[in-house]
Amino acid sequence: MSYLIALDDGHGMNTPGKRTPRIPQLNGRVIKENEFNQAIVKFLDDELKRCGFKTLLVAPTDNDTPLSTRTRLANSKGADLYVSCHYNAGGGEGIETYHFKGSKAGKRAAEIIHKHVKVAVPRKDRGVKTANFFVLRETSMPAVLIEYGFMDDPGLEEAAQMIDPQVQKAFAVATAKGICEYFGVSYAEDKPPKPKPMYRITVDGKFVVDTAYEEKIKQAVEDAIRKEAKEIIVKQRDQ
Incomplete structure (x- = not known):
């Protein structure tokens, strides 16, 4: 059986307020949250397809797609799991994963995915939590929302890593491994292409x-x- 995973790169590229402060380590650069969210979803999309999953991108453009549009699409296509990728704000640090209170399947998915994500990149483990987020509440399938770090952590180290492809890929691999474990699917390692014969x-x-x-x-x-x-x-x- 091929499972369908709805992938949500939270917010849009120009959503007001969803960005870092100026980061001294990056010569004062400001990073938009969706720069990370979009990148990790692209990596995750590749990871899941290689492992035999089907994927559904519920917000495939740079625009801030309405949450109702995202959840309605996932529901109409009969997705088996909804995964929303975010970067936190509020001056804290670390990783946390959310599910909707009362969803046993959502809780199990969040716990399994978080177990993998929290060790992908060295960061504070903020644990698995419940929330009344729209995308968790209005989806008819189990749903998780992952905050992979903070855009305004005290040293802006997590913020600076938002545009690091190695960090993005590491989180995508970890998320894919968690999804695979949740569905009982073997994770397929990314094998480099064989060199051409000389x-x-x-x-x-x-x-x-x-x-x-x-x-x-x-x-x-x-x-x-x-x-x-x-x-x-x-x-x-x-x-």
């Missing part, structure tokens, strides 16, 4: 080039033919 080209017994690129192989052979070579050998180097 070929050695010799012409009339003389070495010409070692290359993995088809264009270079083609060019070397064409040059040899044009020079009326008697023997052209293209051989994979590990043979």
Whole structure:
């Protein structure tokens, strides 16, 4: 069975107030919350698809899609889990995960996902909590909302990490692992692509080039033919 996961990158790129203070570590740069939210959802989308899930992006543009539009879409498509990705504010620090009070499935999903997320990047564990957030209350499937850090933590260290791809990817991997565990699905590791085989080209017994690129192989052979070579050998180097 292929489960459908609704992914929500909280807020929009220009939602008022959803941004960091000026960050000294980044030469005074201000980061919008959705810069992180959107990036982690993209990573999470890839992670889940590789693990065999279907995904539904409920706010796929930079606009601040109304919450009712997001939940209505997830409900209409029959999503099996709703995951909303956020970055906190209020001067605190650390990670916390929310579910709707009274939802046993939501609580279980939040606890499992939080277990993975809280160790992905060294941060204070603020625990699993309940809240009456719209996206938790109005979804017909289990729903979780994750606050991966604070945009205004005391040292602005968590804030500065919002645009770090390694941090974004680490949180996405951890979230995907939690979702996999919740549904009893094996997590599929991201395997790097195999390197292209290297070929050695010799012409009339003389070495010409070692290359993995088809264009270079083609060019070397064409040059040899044009020079009326008697023997052209293209051989994979590990043979």
